[in-house]
Amino acid sequence: MQIISCCTILFILLLNMLCTGKENKDGNIIFDPPEVTAVSGLCALISCTFTQGKTQLQTVQWKVCNKPSECKTIFEMPNRRRKQSETEQIKWLEPDLSKNNCSSIIKEIKEDEREYAFTIVGHGQNSHNSNVKIIIQDEPIMYVPLLSEGEEANLTCPAPFPCPETPPEITWWIKTREGNIIDLKDNIITLITSKILYLSTLTLTPTSDLHNATVGCDVSYGSKNISTSGTLEVMYVKTLRILGNGKVMEGDTVSLNCSVESHPPSSDPVWSFNGTTDIVMNQTSAESFTITNVRKEHAGVYGCMRTYRNKILNASITVVVIRDTNESKVNESFSPGSENMPLNDTRNTTGIEDFLNNLDMSKILTFVAGMVCSALIFSVVLCCYVFCHR
Structure with missing residues (x-):
């Protein structure tokens, strides 16, 4: 048991010595973030720190690499020829090397310059270098979720913020199927900034009228503009x-x-x-x-x-x-000599038939009673007249 414990302690001490020796011998370079998104033609901020270990620092260099094996020096500090911290393409932000800050601004990023290397050079030509990647993005990447009518949703448009000298301005627009531009003043647009990007969020409550409409995100970096657009898909019934x-x-x-x-x-x-x-x-x-x-x-x-x-x-x-109530239709006939004259005029017979059809028992009895009363009154009057002239 004691032999196992001693071996374990010796192993830990040996491992510590190896790690410590390696840390003191070699330098260390850290990029935060290791990849930077930039817009072609604009600048990019590279956040960088380094340690030189036991190597005595002689100079630091920035190199641009078209290929991993093809790199050229574009900045060196201190420069024996020029005592300055800025060139045409590199701006060194911390001139004091003792602060171990290698943060720099790379100007006018080009399409073919996708990778930059930072190198620490010590006495005896001992060097240590690390690379940072530049991702060229010439249009914003817009995220549009599947929308449902009446349900609030967030559309996002992140824009690269590679350089503090040119902060972006983000605007939204929506065009309907008929070509009308929607006023977005009643919607909520929020902006979140960080050292690597601007994130604009459009809070939208869609209607069926926005189905198949076009939504766009425009980003302006002064005179440099990039934009993107997409189609809204709204579920509705x-x-x-x-x-x-x-x-x-x-x-x-x-x-x-x-x-x-x-x-x-x-x-x-x-x-x-x-x-x-x-x-x-x-x-x-x-x-x-x-x-x-x-x-x-x-x-x-x-x-x-x-x-x-x-x-x-x-x-x-x-x-x-x-149902058709006119079940019996009268067939009209026309004489050969008179086209519009009916052969039989049934207007009088129709009136008599209507009168007879409208008679009922009560009307007949009333008529008879009236006749009887009239005859009685006439008889009484006649009798009185004869009796008075006798």
């Missing part, structure tokens, strides 16, 4: 309706249409008649059907059911069948 005539003459044709506007599309309709789906009809399409030669048994309530994202949509319409 309108009210289910049955279109058609609710009143139809007997013998005519009735056509009903079950219509609903939605995205994504709803299921095919299921029709019912007076609560049952066992109806006989001549279907013309998935959304409509037609009944020809309508009879009185076709009158009733017609229903339509569709499914939208597990939601049941229902609508109904009541169809009334009207």
